[in-house]
Amino acid sequence: MLFYLVRTPKGELVLSPFPELDKPYFEGGSFKEDGKNIEPYTVLTPGVPLAYLETVAVPSESILRALAREDVLKSFPWHWGDLEYLKDYLPGVVVGPESREPNVEIVKSLRGRKLTEDELRMLATSYGLKPEEVWQQAHLLVRAGLGEWVPAVRRERKGWRCQRCGESELEEWPSIYGAAFTCPSCRSLGTSSTLKVIYRDLRTPARENFGLRSLNKTSDLVLTPAQEKAAGQVLEFVQSTLESEALLWAACGAGKTEVCFPAAAWALGQGKSVLFAAPRQDVIHDVAPRLQQAFPDLSIPVLSGASAAKFSAGDLVLATTHQVLRFYQAFDLIFLDELDAFPYRDSRMLQWGVTQALRPGGKILFLSATPDPATLKRIRKEGKIIRLPARHHRRPLPVPVFKKMPDWSRVKDSGSLLSKMQPGFGSMLAALREHGPVIFFVPKISSVNVWTEILKSIFPGWSIAGSYSRDPERLDKLVALRRGDFDLFVATSILERGVTIEGAQVAVMAADHPVFDERSLVQMAGRAGRTRANPSGGVIFFAARETAAIRTAVRWINEQNELARTAGLLD
Amino acid sequence: MSKASIIINRTQELLRSLWYKGEEVCLLCGGQDGPICPTCIKEYFHPELARCQACGKLIARESTYCRDCLEHRGPQALTRVTAWGHYAGGWRDFIHRIKYQAQPRLVQKIAHLLAEWAVTQLPPPDSIVAVPMHPSRLAERGFNQAEMISSVLRWELGIPLLNGLERVLPTRSQAELSRQERLHNLTGAFKVRDQKNFSGHIIWLVDDVTTTGATLEACAQALRAVEVGEIYGLCLAAGIEKNLVSAGD
Ligand SMILES: [Zn+2]
Ligand SMILES: [Zn+2]
Ligand SMILES: [Zn+2]
Numbered sequence: 030m031l032f033y034l035v036r037t038p039k040g041e042l043v044l045s046p047f048p049e050l051d052k053p054y055f056e057g058g059s060f061k062e063d064g065k066n067i068e069p070y071t072v073l074t075p076g077v078p079l080a081y082l083e084t085v086a087v088p089s090e091s092i093l094r095a096l097a098r099e100d101v102l103k104s105f106p107w108h109w110g111d112l113e114y115l116k117d118y119l120p121g122v123v124v125g126p127e128s129r130e131p132n133v134e135i136v137k138s139l140r141g142r143k144l145t146e147d148e149l150r151m152l153a154t155s156y157g158l159k160p161e162e163v164w165q166q167a168h169l170l171v172r173a174g175l176g177e178w179v180p181a182v183r184r185e186r187k188g189w190r191c192q193r194c195g196e197s198e199l200e201e202w203p204s205i206y207g208a209a210f211t212c213p214s215c216r217s218l219g220t221s222s223t224l225k226v227i228y229r230d231l232r233t234p235a236r237e238n239f240g241l242r243s244l245n246k247t248s249d250l251v252l253t254p255a256q257e258k259a260a261g262q263v264l265e266f267v268q269s270t271l272e273s274e275a276l277l278w279a280a281c282g283a284g285k286t287e288v289c290f291p292a293a294a295w296a297l298g299q300g301k302s303v304l305f306a307a308p309r310q311d312v313i314h315d316v317a318p319r320l321q322q323a324f325p326d327l328s329i330p331v332l333s334g335a336s337a338a339k340f341s342a343g344d345l346v347l348a349t350t351h352q353v354l355r356f357y358q359a360f361d362l363i364f365l366d367e368l369d370a371f372p373y374r375d376s377r378m379l380q381w382g383v384t385q386a387l388r389p390g391g392k393i394l395f396l397s398a399t400p401d402p403a404t405l406k407r408i409r410k411e412g413k414i415i416r417l418p419a420r421h422h423r424r425p426l427p428v429p430v431f432k433k434m435p436d437w438s439r440v441k442d443s444g445s446l447l448s449k450m451q452p453g454f455g456s457m458l459a460a461l462r463e464h465g466p467v468i469f470f471v472p473k474i475s476s477v478n479v480w481t482e483i484l485k486s487i488f489p490g491w492s493i494a495g496s497y498s499r500d501p502e503r504l505d506k507l508v509a510l511r512r513g514d515f516d517l518f519v520a521t522s523i524l525e526r527g528v529t530i531e532g533a534q535v536a537v538m539a540a541d542h543p544v545f546d547e548r549s550l551v552q553m554a555g556r557a558g559r560t561r562a563n564p565s566g567g568v569i570f571f572a573a574r575e576t577a578a579i580r581t582a583v584r585w586i587n588e589q590n591e592l593a594r595t596a597g598l599l600d
Numbered sequence: 601m602s603k604a605s606i607i608i609n610r611t612q613e614l615l616r617s618l619w620y621k622g623e624e625v626c627l628l629c630g631g632q633d634g635p636i637c638p639t640c641i642k643e644y645f646h647p648e649l650a651r652c653q654a655c656g657k658l659i660a661r662e663s664t665y666c667r668d669c670l671e672h673r674g675p676q677a678l679t680r681v682t683a684w685g686h687y688a689g690g691w692r693d694f695i696h697r698i699k700y701q702a703q704p705r706l707v708q709k710i711a712h713l714l715a716e717w718a719v720t721q722l723p724p725p726d727s728i729v730a731v732p733m734h735p736s737r738l739a740e741r742g743f744n745q746a747e748m749i750s751s752v753l754r755w756e757l758g759i760p761l762l763n764g765l766e767r768v769l770p771t772r773s774q775a776e777l778s779r780q781e782r783l784h785n786l787t788g789a790f791k792v793r794d795q796k797n798f799s800g801h802i803i804w805l806v807d808d809v810t811t812t813g814a815t816l817e818a819c820a821q822a823l824r825a826v827e828v829g830e831i832y833g834l835c836l837a838a839g840i841e842k843n844l845v846s847a848g849d
Pocket of ligand 3: 654
């Protein structure tokens, strides 16, 4: 989208992608009545992306002089022209639509949102409109002071920053406007660059029928004593005026989501806007029915995947953290699940997104079984930590057993590796299998198929399969896995979280591999013994050496168990 | 193969995949052995196929011209066109990332391979000319991909760029039009400034993609008008002869 510098009849300078659309806002009726000679509306051409024009901020007289100082822009054929004349000269660029009427549906769906011009284009498609029509609707909101245009990548005091995800390490390339920058971090959501513009809504999301619905359906919710205690603390945090951040640190499989429901119900009853967010799509789809069950009278839009899709305002929004990047100062209360389910780099983008989506004065509750050290440190200092150490079934978390294996990185004669591990390796897995299906974690996608075949050859009678995130048959295999069709299932850490498999036992191959940190080890171990029917489970870490990560993981698990025991939450 | 040797081979593979680091990833599929892996080379660049000696389309090895060109529907003003890969799948996605996702730097990553290939296909030119883009589209995108490609070829091969071919009429997007309309849509869309620079030159006329060849042809007509010697079209991608599609895809 290109922006033009416009001089209104009153001599004001404004930046606008649709000067024609703006006319009524800058032509006061009294102006005409004076009978004075009305100055024409003049537009500086050519149009330029907002990122390059907004920084040339100067009083009206010296704009051309300011442009003349710019490295690249100085060579542009700058020209002030009468809008009436340009209308014919630049058809479709400068001109707005005949209708300046707001489109109620579009205006509503833009509430609280932060969307790039391309996302607005997708929104237009979903409403069967032309992109210009939606851009112009957004521009009407900007003119009314209810929204704003910002460059998708904007110049700041030090360098440039992506306004969608906060990234400042950008890809630089030479454009006709000078140095251009494309953001590599939020690319999966569509392009963010200095050539693009973002619409930021300044209203809060529509809360329909607030007060008309009975919100407190959570009385049906059955919580364990451990959950109830934590839920009380969460409610206290949400109601208090002290901390703005808190962490719910829960044992794997302790049911942390439900712990948030009473606080969410209270906030909704106060007319606050509430967001549930998690980094991964499958977690969102797992939470959606539980949330809907707890709040049957509420409409709960679920935003996941990369699409900018239609957004119908709801009382409670459920979204992936990627989708959270498409909201601006929209929520009073955010529950952010699995805070640490992202690599560090992405979590910077996530944090920026969440900070941007939170209304000033709003509150965030982070939920995690394995909080990262930085978050722990920050929240210990400024926030509140709420613990939920025990599972529903009042049994301790299985503690991993460390089994020494030959050093992967050093074995030259690869054939001897397995023979060195055998027969102990096979019999340990067979012993695990006695208690339930074995989930066999490997460090890398590329080793899934290899291990699947090795294990098939060791256990010819077993039903064995493997899967990784991009496996096209992944969904089918996961269904079969939940059904208990496999004796052993080879997986990468994608299966770490959120997946509950009846009676699961866990083996981690090369647990000393650098891809496994203490948090992923705790998560993998946490797959075992989750259900009431099978509350115990075995966990084996195969590794050449006991790394710091392995030691920390075991310590964390022991700590949770100790905490639960002291609180009387274990049998 | 015995069970034991399967295990040994598998284990070796496993060790490689576990510990071998620092490999460049494939720009097209994200797998190993980049910048373009052997699988993608096979899938999109078809070393086993020839290129139509008129329009550059991918054709059977034993053919010289594609069917369109045999029926005189090929380029007239161009000496010949050649295209590197088949405009499909991962290669099309890659070109789209360059053009529509503001990643022109990607061109640099394939520069060496492209240059290596180009010199085996075309005679050395005096200069390289990029197909120009209409100003309004250039204003939105911020760069001309044909210029980006030309400039990496210049760095790789040391062949000078020649400016002066310009787009003068706004044209409707070629994608919206039928073949006949496409050809008509472009007539007179290009002109040459400073014609003495061009006269007698052997030129590589560079664009990202050729589908109907209409854009290249319209540029070539403008270049012929100023007595350019030879005009060789060079593109990253083109279509594939119809009866080859099943074999090619
Ligand atoms: Zn970004
Ligand atoms: Zn590849
Ligand atoms: Zn041909």
